[in-house]
Amino acid sequence: MSIMATPPQASDIDDIHREDENSGHNGSGYERDETDTALHQLVRHLGADGDRRAARVGRRRARRTLADMAPGYERQPILRMAPGIVFEASEQARGYAA
Template identity: 50%
Template sequence: MIRPAHGAGLPIAPRAGTIDDIRREDDKRGYERDETDSFRQLVAGLVVDGDRRAGSAGRHARRTLAEMSPGYKRQPVLLLTRPLTFRSTSIAANQACTSCHGAGGKTVDTSSDGVSRQHWQSCGACSGSGAAR
């Protein structure tokens, strides 16, 4: 009869092994330096090869979106709309802010060099509520 080790009630459960334990610990840490370095080396090699091929054809490799697709107009990533305004029963709340005319702010366009940038800027006079104070 086989008896369990001293002080143990049940025999030890079988394990997958040391290699699987190491692999699990490695996966918990995520990408490691050697993995990202090898990926960067691969990409750098592809870039050099692309530059060489383009040069031998009398061209240069396209690097920017404007070079790859001339005339392409990007859609803005996010368009913010004016916030919803809720009417209150008080008389002052029903009157629109004189600075933003009840919108609560405005969309500011800071586009340049073919890149569209828009963001919402809240009204300072009404703190973005759209109601007169």
């Protein structure tokens, strides 16, 4: 008696991936949601508002970076590398190596 193997089937993950690939109003795939667009609009609006306020006090544009806001300020490094540690073999270990 022989046992027939069942043909491989797509898993749930493959189904979800396929749905994501074909989603969207025209089936072209993933589309960004409204929050991305809203965030970009808000940031553009804040930048434009800052530029208008800066123009009123005689600056060309609003300060946007740390260098603009605090000239000459130097940030502390986040990671400081320690000097390398050198290990020397003990007298006992040197005796075994010989």
